Amino acid sequence: MGRKTPSSNSSNKKTLSKKGKPPKEEKELFEAVDSLLRLTTLPLHNSLSQSLECQKQISNLLDRIKFLEDKLAKKNKSTLGHVEKYQDRNSKEALIKFNTWLKEHGAELHGCSISNFEGYDLGIKVEQEIPQSTLVIAVPRKLMMSNETVKDSIVQDLVEKVEILKNMPNVLLTVYLLVEKLKNDSFWKPYIDILPKSYNTVLYFTMSELEELKGSPTLEVALKQIKSIVRQYAYFHKLFWGSDDPVSELMRNRFTFNEYCWAVSTVMTRQNMIPSEDGSTMINALIPLWDLCNHTNGTISTDYNPQLKRSECLAFRDFQAGEQLFIYYGARTNADFFIHNGFVYEENENDIYWIRLGVSKSDSLEEKRRELLKKLGIWSIAEYSIKKGSRPVDGRLLAFLRVFNMNEDQLDHWIQSEKCSDLQYPECALDTTLERKSWTFLKARLTLLLASYKTSLEEDQMLVKDKISDNLKMAIKMRLTEKKLLKNCLEYVEDMIRK
Structure with missing residues (x-):
C-alpha cells in the first residue's frame, strides 16, 4: 500500500x-x-x-x-x-454562515431553502411552486472540494x-x-x-x-x-x-x-463525479448545497455546465410549496445504498438481489455446459440478478437455469444450434420436463436463501416498527427488502411451474 x-x-x-x-x-x-x-x-x-x-x-x-x-x-x-x-449543523448561526458563503461565491438556490425534515435531517424545502425542468440549484466549480x-x-x-x-x-x-x-x-x-x-x-x-x-x-x-x-x-x-x-x-x-x-x-x-478542468477525465468532488438533496425514484436531473463552470440541478418533476426537493441518485440497489450511502430505500425501483450460481466441476456434463454457456456469453460461475417487479428473472438467469438442467442430448442440440440465444427468452420452445426442472431448481434455491435468514419476512415487518437504534433498524430494513425480492421471485417461479 x-x-x-x-x-x-x-x-x-x-x-x-x-x-x-x-x-x-x-x-x-x-x-x-x-x-x-x-x-x-x-x-x-x-x-x-x-x-x-x-x-x-x-x-x-x-x-x-x-x-x-x-x-x-x-x-x-x-x-x-x-x-x-464546530457548531451544531442545524443551528441558525451555522446555516446563516453557510448561506452567506454560498451567495458570496455565486451559488444559486431558487424557490427553496435549507430546512430540517423528520427522518432526513437537513434537506431542501420547496418554498414556491417549481415546474419540471426549472433550474433549482447551481454550484460554481470554485465551491467544490475536489x-x-x-x-x-x-x-x-x-x-x-x-x-x-x-x-x-x-x-x-x-x-x-x-x-x-x-x-x-x-x-x-x-x-x-x-x-x-x-x-x-x-x-x-x-x-x-x-x-x-x-x-x-x-x-x-x-x-x-x-x-x-x-x-x-x-x-x-x-x-x-x-x-x-x-x-x-x-x-x-x-x-x-x-x-x-x-x-x-x-x-x-x-461524493460525485465532475469533469476535470480540461475536460479530459472525470474527478471526485464534494458539491456543497447540492449534496443536501435527498433521494427518491425519478430521473437524473443534474449535470455539469462547462461554459458556466458550474453544476446545475433541475427539478425532475413538478414540486409544490412545502414539499421536500428530492433528486434521483441513479440506478442503485439497496445494497449499494446501505454500504455506500447509509440508508435503505424501501420503494427502490432498481433494487436487485444477486444470486451466485455455477456449474460444479464434479458434474459429468460440466464441459458441455461450459461450452454452451460460453456461446451464450455467460460464465460457468457468475452472479445473476433477481429484480423487482412482475418479471424478476431476466434472460441471462433463465438461460443458465435451462443449460444447468439439460441432459446430454439437449446440450448437444443447443451447442450445434445457430439459435442458442433463444434460450434467454421465456417463449423459447423447450421440452416441458426441462422447463419444469429448471424452475423447480430455482424454487429450491430461493427457498434455501429465505431459510438462511434467522427471521421471517413477517417478523421483520414487526421488528422494524420497534423503538430500536437507527443502525439496527437499517439492518432489518436491508434484509427485509432482500426477502421481499426473494419472495416475489418465488411466487413468480411457482406460477411458472403451475403453467
Missing part, C-alpha cells in the same frame, strides 16, 4: 526524539494500531464465519484504540478540542510520496477533507460546519448490529468494506506518526479512528 509504512519502532523513535519517553497510553496506542494493521492485511477469508471472527477481533481492537485516543485527547487539547469548535483543488493545499506534497493517494481518488479526497476540517483557516469551513457529525454507514455499526445481517449477502460486502477502511486508518496513523511533512505535523495529535471514519463516510455518502 504505497511507500513502505513506518514501522512501530520508527514511530516510537520519532515520539521519543520529540517528547522523551512516550506516555503509557501513546505506547499502547501504537501497539494496538500495529496489531490492527497486521489483522486487516491478512488474506481474504474462505468463509463468512471466519470473516465474522476477524471482524470481532477488529472491533475489540478498535474499542481499545478509541478509548486510548479519547484518553490522549483529554491530555492534549489540540486533538478533539479542535473539533468542539481532487483538483488538492493541488493548492499542503496535501499535494504528500500525494507525490504515498501511492494510495495517487491511485485511490476517494481516499485522497478523504484525507484532504480531514486536513481542511482540522485547519483553522479553511475556505470550506462554512460547508464543513453543516456536514453531519456522524453517519449511518456500516463503519458505525456495532458487532451485534452487523450480525443482524446474517443470511444476507450484504453482510460479506459490509465486512470487506469495514476491513478495508480500518486498514487505511492504521496505515495513515503510522504514516502521520512516522513522517515530518506538513500534513503529518497537522494530523499527528488529531488523527483518530472516529475522525477518519467521519471523513470516509462524508466522502462515501456525498
Whole structure:
C-alpha cells in the first residue's frame, strides 16, 4: 500500500526524539494500531464465519484504540478540542454562515431553502411552486472540494510520496477533507460546519448490529468494506506518526479512528463525479448545497455546465410549496445504498438481489455446459440478478437455469444450434420436463436463501416498527427488502411451474 509504512519502532523513535519517553497510553496506542494493521492485511477469508471472527477481533481492537485516543485527547487539547469548535449543523448561526458563503461565491438556490425534515435531517424545502425542468440549484466549480483543488493545499506534497493517494481518488479526497476540517483557516469551513457529525454507514455499526445481517449477502460486502477502511486508518496513523511533512505535523495529535471514519463516510455518502478542468477525465468532488438533496425514484436531473463552470440541478418533476426537493441518485440497489450511502430505500425501483450460481466441476456434463454457456456469453460461475417487479428473472438467469438442467442430448442440440440465444427468452420452445426442472431448481434455491435468514419476512415487518437504534433498524430494513425480492421471485417461479 504505497511507500513502505513506518514501522512501530520508527514511530516510537520519532515520539521519543520529540517528547522523551512516550506516555503509557501513546505506547499502547501504537501497539494496538500495529496489531490492527497486521489483522486487516491478512488474506481474504474462505468463509463468512471466519470473516465474522476477524471482524470481532477488529472491533475489540478498535474499542481499545478509541478509548486510548479519547484518553490522549483529554491530555492534549489540540486533538478533539479542535473539533468542539464546530457548531451544531442545524443551528441558525451555522446555516446563516453557510448561506452567506454560498451567495458570496455565486451559488444559486431558487424557490427553496435549507430546512430540517423528520427522518432526513437537513434537506431542501420547496418554498414556491417549481415546474419540471426549472433550474433549482447551481454550484460554481470554485465551491467544490475536489481532487483538483488538492493541488493548492499542503496535501499535494504528500500525494507525490504515498501511492494510495495517487491511485485511490476517494481516499485522497478523504484525507484532504480531514486536513481542511482540522485547519483553522479553511475556505470550506462554512460547508464543513453543516456536514453531519456522524453517519449511518456500516463503519458505525456495532458487532451485534452487523450480525443482524446474517443470511444476507450484504453482510460479506459490509465486512470487506469495514476491513478495508480500518486498514487505511492504521496505515495513515503510522504514516502521520512516522513522517515530518506538513500534513503529518497537522494530523499527528488529531488523527483518530472516529475522525477518519467521519471523513470516509462524508466522502462515501456525498461524493460525485465532475469533469476535470480540461475536460479530459472525470474527478471526485464534494458539491456543497447540492449534496443536501435527498433521494427518491425519478430521473437524473443534474449535470455539469462547462461554459458556466458550474453544476446545475433541475427539478425532475413538478414540486409544490412545502414539499421536500428530492433528486434521483441513479440506478442503485439497496445494497449499494446501505454500504455506500447509509440508508435503505424501501420503494427502490432498481433494487436487485444477486444470486451466485455455477456449474460444479464434479458434474459429468460440466464441459458441455461450459461450452454452451460460453456461446451464450455467460460464465460457468457468475452472479445473476433477481429484480423487482412482475418479471424478476431476466434472460441471462433463465438461460443458465435451462443449460444447468439439460441432459446430454439437449446440450448437444443447443451447442450445434445457430439459435442458442433463444434460450434467454421465456417463449423459447423447450421440452416441458426441462422447463419444469429448471424452475423447480430455482424454487429450491430461493427457498434455501429465505431459510438462511434467522427471521421471517413477517417478523421483520414487526421488528422494524420497534423503538430500536437507527443502525439496527437499517439492518432489518436491508434484509427485509432482500426477502421481499426473494419472495416475489418465488411466487413468480411457482406460477411458472403451475403453467
